[in-house]
């Protein structure tokens with residue numbers, strides 16, 4: 001008899017990534033401009049340096065942490081079953097030898113992650129754990145911005161979640177004064193859902209079925225039909 005899957009609605013689960021509690025322990029996603037690699041211990045110090053910037057803290061809705069707390073966070077993220085975190089490497093920059101094997105394809109410039117809350121992220125009942133995720137991106141190194149890294153990183157993470165975890169909805173929560181991030185998510189097809197004034201936050205959503213229907217109407221090179 002098939003065992004009912006804890007994470008997906010179907011009794012015979014088509015997905016297997018969740019059988020490994022560390023969702024992306026050995027996963028590396030390679031794009032043209034960037035590579036996504038798991039967040040390693042050797043990367044914590046650089047990450048911690050980025051997060052000293054009050055603007056980055058504010059825009060990403062993060063709390064300042066001590067280096068020790070950052071190390072604990074890295075461990076928690078690696079072991080988490082409801083959060084998938086990747087470090088973004090810029091392929092055009094030389095690797096930092098201190099990053100070890102995980103960092104050989106470029107220099108670390110940011111992160112991209114998706115969090116799967118148990119419920120309540122989208123207005124749809126009965127979704128299983130990985131069907132709705134909150135997605136975030138940060139390109140912390142400003143000289144690596146406006147080169148398509150965030151767009152490519154989000155696209156690769158979305159594809160990974162759709163293919164391996166069966167994700168159907170992505171939600172982005174953006175500070176209402178963060179014009180670059182709004183432009184980025186709108187460019188990726190996210191639609192505005194609501195403004196949560198108390199948190200100064202805009203909520204955007206991408207529905208995978210609608211996105212795929214939209215894609216199927218495009219020409220092979222991604223342009224709109226004439």
Ligand SMILES: CC(C)(COP(=O)(O)OP(=O)(O)OC[C@H]1O[C@@H](n2cnc3c(N)ncnc32)[C@H](O)[C@@H]1OP(=O)(O)O)[C@@H](O)C(=O)NCCC(=O)NCCS
Nearest residue numbers: 059137138139145146147148149150151174180181183184
């Ligand atoms: C927002 C952020 C992630 C964008 O990263 P990026 O790598 O520079 O973005 P991309 O180069 O992939 O941009 C893709 C598209 O997003 C839009 N965009 C990105 N930055 C923009 C800016 N500063 N102004 C206007 N549009 C912008 C554009 O449409 C751009 O396409 P184009 O360059 O062809 O015009 C980056 O500025 C950042 O990390 N900021 C600080 C942290 C943050 O705000 N994170 C988001 C929290 S919700």
